[in-house]
Amino acid sequence: MRSLIFARQADTAAELLAGARLLGASSATLVVIDQNPSAPDWAASLAAERLAHLALPEGAPLETALESILAFAEGEEAGLVLVEPSRSLKVLVGGLAARQASSLFCNVTHLRATGAGSYEAGVLYFGGLAEQRLALSGPVAFFCVGAGVFASETQEPVVLDAEVRAAECLELRWVEPRAERRGTARVVEERAIESSGTDLAQSEIVVGCGRGFRAREDLALATALADELGAGLACTRPLAETEGWFTHEQYLGVSGKTLRPRVYIGAGISGQMQHLIGINRAGAIIAVNRDRDAPIFAQCDLGIVGDLREVLPALSEALASGATDRG
Amino acid sequence: MEIIVALKVVLDDQDIALASDGSLDTSRAHQVASLYDLNALEAAVQLAALEEGSRVTVLTVGGPEIDDSKLRKNILARGADELIMLLDEAARDWGSFETARALAAMIAKRGTWDLVVCGDGSADRFAQQVDVQLAAALDTLVFDAVVAWEWAGAQDGRLSLKRKLEDCEQTLACTLPLVVSVMPDIATPRICGMKEILAAGKKPVSVLTAAELALDLADIEKSGGATRFELIETRAPARQKRAARMYEAASSEGLRVFCAEAAALIG
């Protein structure tokens, strides 16, 4: 069985490639779509048999690339299509699935092959309140899989098969959307969202901030603690989406990132299921909250009821003096 | 402007009880409009207000159990002009592919349209694929993650979309028709006033079945056969058992011990 992988970044591409092998794919073709004239270096160094690249012309949204990849993708006759959970790729690959009278399965929590062309997938139900196990079968299946899903199948980080390398990179030709397809769209402005700088997936310790931070100034307390620990700084959805105090990449939960740090410190986080789903595989969870009834306390290793403005500085100080003691 | 809002009716997850064996008890759960679809409806109603003579029609698809007089009024009290429901036993288990085909048939039956607005994702599966599938069925472009829009007026006919993607904020100049899905931030659902609540009961509601839509379910099943899926079970995920050692910051001793234990965990 051949597979198609759609990804935007090296780490996610690597994990999807390894995942495709786990699911029994005999070969993998990595498709990268961006605005560069040729495929990025990272793509060539990954363990894919084939590499295809599409350069978007200026002003063309990625979502309008369906016609450009259609002939190639259908020609691949892939039995398995994996895509990383990025907004634009979900639309593009979802459209590809629709063209093949199929659909893209998203929010997959686990995925395994149960036979040729058949799979068992876990998908989140009501934001992690429950999980639905689905049996899927057909000549082709489309899955949108986030970081850590395949790793959790093997219970260890997926190891890449270093021997397979794409022999060449196939440059796909841009095809204008068909005239009969209705509606037009052109990108008139794109402003990069500043990156937080830390790679949360690589952070051993993560400090998460929730609604308990009433004022933006208070975030300095969390930053100080994260600095002391060399930890990554993360947040719940409202702090990124509503308050705009954090970038999207720092938000953990159902529609954000899923992490498995060694220690997670949740400050002012009540512990809604939608957030916990992003951190409940952490080695240890430490929780600070004013509300003794906060659900996070039922799922932590260590918790304290108190004002984070009191607890966080005390914790930073204790850790600093501990570090000094140890020399 | 003729604006269509695709709205999913789901169980109210606040009423879903977890049994000790991890199974879900939904017997007390009411049917409600999926939360983010209300943001989509509000955004659509606000957009319609910019263009005289605009109409907002809400479409929903599901099993017969989703029909509820209070739910109808709740939707129509939020500024929608009309509600069209497809109620069919078969629709209960539909995925995004089948649902989108049905919505497309409902839109075709209804007549002209300019814009379809979907919510960011449904409360239950949050697959974010009905908009994508619907655009394919309508042969239209689709964009998600819309956080704001600007309508330049009917003469101009252009809708400017502002999207929030993972690494950038993107502005698109679009012409209609178009399918979009909007992020919750685009508009806060209104609080229904008594006047609107009372008026809601008088707004038009039509109920269709798959047969009336000339929707050949067998055909949908067949064409959707590229990937069949069946639900094996729904259950709460097993939780990792954690120690939950609790302290109180109100006592200085509690705070001290907490810090010491935290330091030990952090190592």
Place this chain on the structure above:
Amino acid sequence: MDFSYTDEQELLIESIDEFVRRSMPDDLITRMYAEQSVPDELTRAYLEAGFALIGLPEEYGGVPCDRVTLGILTERFAHASGCLTPFLNNVLAVNDMIDFGNEEQIRLCLETYLEEGKPLFSLGFSEPGAGSDNASMSTVTRRQADGSFLLNGQKTWVTAGESLPNVLVAAKDEDPSPDNRSMSMWLVPRTTAGLSTSSLHKIGAEIMPFCEMFFDDVVLTEDMRVGVAGEGFKNLMKNYEMERCLIIAQCLGIAQAAMDDAAAYTGERETFGKPIISYQLIQQKLTDMEIALLNTRNLLYRTLWMIDTGQPVRIESALLKRYGAQACTQVASEALQIYGGLGFTTETRLGRIWKDCRGMEIAGGTNEIMVHIAGRQLARRYARK
């Protein structure tokens, strides 16, 4: 008998809950009681959400509704927020003007109300020597040679008297003696020469401060008169019954909030290693509190239903006011007791609720006046044929 809510009433309840969740966080409520005022933004939000229009006639931009629904609105708002608000008084005041004012006065009053959510005026009815006993009122107007009138006297417990721009004063025509039943109502700007106020300090319900008001040769002109000359007494009596019902609806709402807190607490608080709900003394408290709430609720909605169906409720509204205010105070008091020492601090809202309820045993007619109203009528109702 149908005790269920209609779809519309259920949706109204959902809207109220959502409004309170969005616009009335606990710290705001605490601040409103401390500062003895409701911020204009909240009043405006209440107006914009359409609640302020409920119960006003349609021709004035309102949404007319039955009294039962008005009761549900009032109870639920108090229940969801756990506090009193002046919003109900505002709509009652506007309704008074609609009932008695001339077109110009109504227009002026509604303009302000639909713009700001506040009525144009406070109500100056009670006097130190004449509360429910309006006939003993001694504030008086006397006609002058030039056709104007001089107003003299004193009013008290004038809610929001120091913040609203006008006061609607009830005063005897010409003669202050109890025998004179001829009375008129006047809309007097607070800044009129000869009008002064003095703050009163409540021990509860601080969110709605009241004051004393003094009139010393205040000059009135005929255009300031509201309603027909001499008919003020009739006007005064007209809305009392509905007012009693809505006072108890508020009481019931906040008492229910106290019940919510206390009942949940009995499962959390432990003594001697057991949650206190395991003790029968606590179980009895909850049981009696629930009975009191249910009785009040049943009496309230039955009385409102009677008004809706055109039945006289002179007796029933008095029974409700007397029973409901005491029952709700008792519920709040027991809720406070369940919290023990914590209940007697400002850490919980129970003390506040208790004080608010306690005040309602006086406001809008005391427990004792309700006996005065109902007692003789009951004797008549049960007289042998």
